[in-house]
Amino acid sequence: MNRTTTAARHARAVAFRDLHAADRPFVVPNPWDAGTARILAGLGFAALATTGAGLAHSLGRPDGTNQISRAELLANAAVIVEASGLPVTADLESGFGERPEDIAETIRLAAAAGLVGGSIEDSTGRDEDPVRPLDEAVERVAAAVEAAKELDFPFTVTARAENFFQGRPDLDDTIRRLRAYEAAGAHVLYAPALPDAEAIRAVCSAVDRPVNVLMGGALKLSVAELGALGVRRISTGSALSRAALGAFTRAAREIAGSGTFDFGADAIPYAEANALLTPPTTPTTSAGRASAVTHPGAPASPVTPGPGA
Template sequence: MSSSADDQYRKATAFRALHTGPEPFVVPNPWDAGTARLLTGMGFAALATTGAGFSYTLGRPDGANAVGRDEILANARSIAAATPLPVSADLESGFGETPEDVAETIRLAAAAGLVGGSVEDSTGRAEDPVRPIGEAVDRVAAAVSAARELGFPFTVTARAENFFQGRPDLDDTIRRLRAYEEAGADVLYAPALPDADAVRAVCSAVGKPVNVLMGGPLRLSVAELGKLGARRISVGSSMARAALGALARAAAEIREQGTFTYGADALPYPELNALLGPGGDPAP
């Protein structure tokens, strides 16, 4: 095993172990190498990419087929290279219509330096946004099979998109997550759960670690989520949208008021340089 492979194996095992710790961990979602380095310097234990956040950097809205697999993986590669931390990726629905397409995406993700990735059951079609459960299970199984052939424990996260796609069906969401668990997924994820009761129901219905999305309307702390059974917490595109919100507010202040008070909330120049410069990354 090469030193690079050794490093990826170390990151992969560290990432997997985080899911079994005594408390849930937060995996923030950078959208480029700079935000990855900044978040690394803030002391997080792992990172995960955001497809939506990356889309915004390209001047595109988030959505099906807005960004291709090659673009997503090139961005993920730059993020993984920018940090000593384990990095998982938002792999959308696996970038292809067949299970083999999904398996190939997992292999390419591993080659990009990633140690995990999520595969969702969305279709990208507004009229029919969620795949039939049998089709979705086959795709998760293909992702798991490809991951198991790698030389390290690549963590496969299976996403049930019902709530995120405007289908608030908790029973079907749980049915899907149980099926994805049976197919071998290492982590289960149902973004946009509406309340604590739904989070508790999902976490208690499955045996694998559950990721919960925060940064939106749901107002729960890390400690509260831990009591509900969550093992991992991500923030999706919310940090990217918060940064863009700050930019929009600053621009509006300049344009509408002719003032520049927004600078009071900016990271000081020396502090940001220190976080992004040599030695800015703490040991993982």
Template sequence: MTLDPADQRGRAETFASLHEGPAFVIPNPWDAGTARLFTRMGFPALATTSGGLALALGRVDGANQVTREETLANIRAIASATHLPVAADLESGFGPDPGDVADTIRLAAEAGAVGGSIEDATGDPSRPIAGLDEAVRRVEAAVAAARALPFRFTLTARAENFLYGRPDLDDTITRLKAYEAAGADVLYAPGLPDLEAVRTVCGAVGKPVNVLAGGSDGVTVAGLAAAGARRVSLGSALARAALSAAFAAAQEIAEHGTFAFSRGMLTYAEMNALGAGSGEPPSAGGSPPA
């Protein structure tokens, strides 16, 4: 399904404007069903997750095992399942050259995304992070492709040091500043170790900063917002939460022959209602923090 151009422009303007206000949470569905669920929970926008998609496909994330075509199909399914803006996790752009990155931005927009992220990880264990000059050229290509679209595509540039064993905050900030100068709309350094690092990054750049949450129950949206975050995403955390629940349930059955996991579980009717896009979300607990 291709989005109506007017609908996509509206989603794009909504998404861009969210970054001008208070901090908001953007959850990461990994398929159409979870996109429907998170839409019904009251979040203002959604973002795809390469980790969640890799999990659903039985692949390893961050190792170039998921193709661009599979990623685009996932974007299309999620964008078609919601009325909300959808941003796309486009990994490192699916190709060795800046032109490949530009093509990926255009194709993601055609699939229904109104924003997307490009990272400086390579997927190559011998060289996990691209050199700065190379990474900047790729961001520049992404920016040029985004600006050529007929709507306001919000481009996020990611510095991946902390996810790949390079806990160098100074280099991370240098990279984010370079990506900001290259024209990125949003900056993102997943895996920052604590609120002080978040505060340092947010204070060092002039563009909105996305922060990855979900790895520690001691971190709150309010705390991240106070540290300067404008957008809070969850990456693969919700997909891993779902997998953890399925693993625990299967383990209980295999080891004990019991079904206690079924207590508090969505009923079959509730599941079908969610799939049909009708009714209220079970145990919604109110709107998420924004």
């Protein structure tokens, strides 16, 4: 089990749950290792989410079904929890199993890893039939919700409708699915790859639970604009990890192609990298209690980063 204490995990779980009820949406960026988790925590984000694609790429694998095992995913999540000290929700893919009992076990193992939330998607991993029948998908969401209820802290279950992500741009069916997942008890609803602001507005207005929206691709909307559409939570998926991979690849291609090293001008300075990755200290007060010290670079209020975070 992750070394997070029961009390600390409960506090993080409550804080994560309550972020969804704030006056403005919050961003859960997606780190893929301890270093990126620590940097994001130091920059003042209130919570984090894992990325299956970012993890797969860091392990030298393409993203896709069964590229990452449940054990590997949860081990990575535990590292991110430990490094950041923040509430962390995980991309639990389709739940790592075909039976509802498998989904429930994944939720229990996620909690044991220190996570305070996780998403279950309705994809199948089969090219010929990429999205599960609705009844089957609802049963799996319900199993995740019931397993979460058995925990001793409020584990946030996010239900994902994968139509647009799987090349099925059916907004009506997406909304139908999200409503069904809401009725099954999902705490947050998520349809990745919605194409435009009107689709986002339609989803948010069709359900009563908080909606997560994926940003970082072709769709260009700010935190404030997403909030006006009704969004409560914003994730970046694999966008940050692919941005890092893009910078690395461009630098390597420059060296291999032209034999020059101009990329170094864009590299973060050595001292700044060390400062960002130095864990916050917790000196003892005169009363003998540990008092948290802000990580280098953290803003005064870490709850919800502003537009462009």
